[in-house]
Amino acid sequence: QLQACGGGLVQPGGSLRLSCAASGGTVRAYAAGWIRQVPGKEREIVAALSQSGSSTFYLDSVKGRFRISRDNAMNTVTLQMNSPKPEDTATYYCAIKYRPSFATTYASSGDYDYWGQGTQVTVSS
Numbered sequence: 871q872l873q874a875c876g877g878g879l880v881q882p883g884g885s886l887r888l889s890c891a892a893s894g895g896t897v898r899a900y901a902a903g904w905i906r907q908v909p910g911k912e913r914e915i916v917a918a919l920s921q922s923g924s925s926t927f928y929l930d931s932v933k934g935r936f937r938i939s940r941d942n943a944m945n946t947v948t949l950q951m952n953s954p955k956p957e958d959t960a961t962y963y964c965a966i967k968y969r970p971s972f973a974t975t976y977a978s979s980g981d982y983d984y985w986g987q988g989t990q991v992t993v994s995s
Contacts, residue, residue, distance in 0.1 A: 871892070871893045871894055871986075872890050872891070872892055872964050872965070872966065872984065872985070872986025872987075873890065873891045873892075873893070873986060873987070874888060874889070874890045874962065874963065874964045874986045874987060874988065874989045875888070875889055875890075875891075875989060876888040876889050876989060877962060877989030877990045877991045878990075878991070878992070879992045879993075879994065880951075880954055880991070880992070880993055881993070881994070881995050882953075882954065882955055882956060882993055882994075882995055883953050883954075884953075884954065885950070885951060885952045885953070885954070886951045886954060886991060887948060887949070887950050887951070888904065888948060888949040888951065888962055888964075888989060888991070889946050889947075889948045890902075890904075890946060890947045890948070890949075890964030890986055891944075891945065891946050892945050892946070892947075892966070893945075895966075896942075896945060897940055897942070897945050897946065897947055897966070898921065898923070898940065898942045899921065900921060900966040900967055900968060900970060901918065901919065901920055901921045901966065901967040901970035901974065901975065901976050901981075902918070902919045902938070902940065902947045902964065902965070902966050902967075903915050903916075903917065903918040903919070903938075903964070903965050903966075903967075903976060903979070903981075903982055904916045904917045904918075904938060904947075904949045904962055904963070904964055904965075905962070905963045905964075905965055905979045905982070905985075906958075906960035906961065906962045906963070906991075907960055907961050907963070907988070908959070908960045908961075913963075913979050914929060914979070915927070915929065915976075915977055915978065915979050916928070916929050916932055916936060916949070916962070917929070917932065917936055917937075917938035917949060918938065918975040918976050918977055919938045919939070919940055919947065919975065920970070920972065920973050920974055920975045921970045921971075921972050921973075921974075922972050922973045923940055924973065925973050925974070925975045926938055926975060927975040927976075927977045931957070932951075932958070935951070935952050935953045935954070936949060936950065936951050936952070937949070937950040937952075938950075947964055949962070949964075951991070954991070954993040955993060956993045956994060957993075958991065958993050959991060959992050959993050959994070960990075960991060961988035961989070961990050961991075962988060962989050962990075962991055963985050963986060963987075963988045963989075964985070964986045965979070965982035965983075965984060965985040965986070966982060966983065966984050967981055967982050967983055968983045968984070
């Protein structure tokens with residue numbers, strides 16, 4: 871089970887940290903990703919992390935602002951959102967892929983096998 875939290879209202883240029891806690895499994899056994907969706911638009915993957923933890927993928931529009939990481943001790947995957955913009959407003963989901971290739975990042979939302987519930991992020995002044 872994946873439990874995402876940390877969403878809310880944030881001002882442009884601020885920061886927000888999304889966290890995804892896993893229960894019933896170990897996050898380091900999977901590849902992980904954060905995916906967002908806006909009503910009426912296709913969902914898009916924002917960031918992805920390989921099972922190895924050494925490879926990452928970022929959507930072009932968030933490169934240099936967002937960072938995905940994993941805490942094996944806490945069994946969590948986080949998305950640090952720095953300098954968010956209004957266009958980052960969306961519902962954010964964490965997701966995992968079972969039996970991934972060790973060093974592969976998965977850049978399509980369809981690659982993921984299990985999703986947590988979403989957390990709403992609103993970027994507005």
